[in-house]
Amino acid sequence: MVRTAIVPVGPQHAAFLEPFHLKLKVEEETVVGAEMSFGYNHRGMEHALAQDFKRSQYLCERVCGICSYHHASAYCQAMEDLYGLVVPDRAKFVRIIMMECQRLTSHLLALGHMAETIGYENLFMQFFREREEFMMLVNRVSGGRVHYSMNTIGGLRKDVTPDQLKDIALTVDRLEPKLLDLQAIVRKDPTMRKRLIGVGRLTKEDALDWCAVGPTIRGSGLEDDVRSHGFSGYGLDGVDFKPIVYQEGDCYARTMVRMDEVIQSLDLIRQALNLMKEGEVQTKFKGNPPAKEGYGRVEAPRGELMYWVRGKNEVQLDRIKLRTPALVNIPAVNAMIRGCRVADVPCITVSVDPCICCTDR
Amino acid sequence: MRSDAAVRSPWILHFDTGSCNGCDLEVWALLTPRYDVERFGMVNKANPKHADVLLITGPVSLKAAPRLKALYEQTPEPKVVIACGDCASNGVPFYDCYNVCGGIDQVVPVDLYVPGCSCRPEAIMDAVVQGIELWRKKVSGQ
Numbered sequence: 402m403v404r405t406a407i408v409p410v411g412p413q414h415a416a417f418l419e420p421f422h423l424k425l426k427v428e429e430e431t432v433v434g435a436e437m438s439f440g441y442n443h444r445g446m447e448h449a450l451a452q453d454f455k456r457s458q459y460l461c462e463r464v465c466g467i468c469s470y471h472h473a474s475a476y477c478q479a480m481e482d483l484y485g486l487v488v489p490d491r492a493k494f495v496r497i498i499m500m501e502c503q504r505l506t507s508h509l510l511a512l513g514h515m516a517e518t519i520g521y522e523n524l525f526m527q528f529f530r531e532r533e534e535f536m537m538l539v540n541r542v543s544g545g546r547v548h549y550s551m552n553t554i555g556g557l558r559k560d561v562t563p564d565q566l567k568d569i570a571l572t573v574d575r576l577e578p579k580l581l582d583l584q585a586i587v588r589k590d591p592t593m594r595k596r597l598i599g600v601g602r603l604t605k606e607d608a609l610d611w612c613a614v615g616p617t618i619r620g621s622g623l624e625d626d627v628r629s630h631g632f633s634g635y636g637l638d639g640v641d642f643k644p645i646v647y648q649e650g651d652c653y654a655r656t657m658v659r660m661d662e663v664i665q666s667l668d669l670i671r672q673a674l675n676l677m678k679e680g681e682v683q684t685k686f687k688g689n690p691p692a693k694e695g696y697g698r699v700e701a702p703r704g705e706l707m708y709w710v711r712g713k714n715e716v717q718l719d720r721i722k723l724r725t726p727a728l729v730n731i732p733a734v735n736a737m738i739r740g741c742r743v744a745d746v747p748c749i750t751v752s753v754d755p756c757i758c759c760t761d762r
Numbered sequence: 763m764r765s766d767a768a769v770r771s772p773w774i775l776h777f778d779t780g781s782c783n784g785c786d787l788e789v790w791a792l793l794t795p796r797y798d799v800e801r802f803g804m805v806n807k808a809n810p811k812h813a814d815v816l817l818i819t820g821p822v823s824l825k826a827a828p829r830l831k832a833l834y835e836q837t838p839e840p841k842v843v844i845a846c847g848d849c850a851s852n853g854v855p856f857y858d859c860y861n862v863c864g865g866i867d868q869v870v871p872v873d874l875y876v877p878g879c880s881c882r883p884e885a886i887m888d889a890v891v892q893g894i895e896l897w898r899k900k901v902s903g904q
Contacts, residue, residue: 412829414808418786419778420826441826442780445859452858463855466784466880510787529794536791547784547880758783761823 419757442761471701478697479708492556493634501666507702556683597653601737601749611733615704620655627700652752725759771803775813781820784880785847810836821849821862840900848879
């Protein structure tokens with residue numbers, strides 16, 4: 402008779418960067434269920450963000466350091482919606498460029514983390530070497546490696562210079578062949594394929610049931626990308642975007658979605674650079690947020706990120722609510738993990754790119 | 763029982779107590795080709811019982827505080843604690859959040875503080891090198 406045993410993992414564990422607790426129910430080598438507990442990273446950001454709407458412009462970047470610019474953009478979009486501001490086109494294009502740069506750093510981190518999880522140290526180092534180039538690029542453009550602090554309500558804090566734009570174009574051209582090489586490795590390498598194909602399958606129905614977003618749902622054959630709805634600059638004339646979808650729904654499909662999106666991001670940066678024109682980068686506004694509601698959403702590296710705000714004619718906001726992509730993707734691990742081997746659990750967890758600071762806030 | 767070889771190669775334990783991941787990313791950047799902290803003899807280990815240097819990030823959320831204390835107690839003496847980032851040093855920018863203790867030193871004693879939000883890899887590397895020196899002094903009993 403097979404007995405059910407419980408294996409606790411975390412909150413401090415080698416396979417995870419961040420603290421969360423996982424209770425695996427196993428029968429010999431097979432996982433029959435999982436229980437997760439969160440809250441190690443809970444700081445109370447929704448309360449802190451509602452205290453001062455101007456301070457929140459930089460505080461919302463501190464919700465998550467991996468997708469900080471996406472948080473800032475989503476918050477600014479929500480506030481612009483509340484004030485009824487129209488953002489200049491140039492600011493929108495700069496937002497596209499910086500968002501795609503951050504998507505590159507985030508996806509290369511996720512891919513490197515995946516390579517490390519399956520024990521492929523060499524590939525991990527290669528991904529991180531290219532990622533460092535982009536970290537230095539955003540540092541040269543914005544002045545920060547992790548938190549850019551470029552956004553403000555109504556546009557950008559300051560314009561980017563022609564030299565910086567040239568720098569971005571040159572870096573993208575220089576790194577494209579290297580990233581294409583890495584794409585070929587992920588596509589063909591037997592280590593990656595053997596370890597990831599067929600592992601942690603998430604069917605289309607399960608993906609919908611668990612409300613997965615981002616690369617997790619796009620790896621299960623569903624076209625769900627906020628960028629195709631055209632928020633911010635993505636809806637402007639001339640920007641050509643098509644979501645990347647894989648049908649298989651396993652860890653390999655999710656990894657390939659990220660890998661292909663890295664190449665797609667380079668293309669989007671180029672498009673934005675070509676379409677950009679001279680002009681204003683900020684629309685001015687006056688006064689405290691009126692008693693209205695504002696709504697903003699962006700496609701963060703992990704999926705749809707939503708901010709909702711309500712003002713009350715004071716410096717404080719009446720309420721701010723944020724729904725982060727990791728919050729819905731991590732529970733979807735429950736559907737993937739059932740019936741897998743214990744050795745595959747880190748792969749499956751990493752394949753949804755968990756971000757505990759987003760989840761707990 | 764510490765040999766001469768052990769003095770040359772202290773091991774790190776990295777723990778996130780509720781940071782925004784910014785400093786954790788920079789800790790990861792340290793382990794990768796550009797910064798490569800391994801050339802100073804440091805290796806990242808996940809086991810507190812193997813660790814000599816604790817690299818802690820985050821303002822310490824109330825739920826993570828007992829865990830941090832447990833990790834500190836499990837690490838054998840002598841040990842060096844490095845607080846990475848502004849929020850680990852004194853709780854800023856999360857100073858008025860209801861669920862944070864406000865800095866690592868509210869929970870465990872800290873030897874070195876790294877400034878910056880998020881702190882730059884060069885700053886962490888500087889702290890790590892100073893931490894190695896401090897740890898060697900502690901080992902030799904000075």
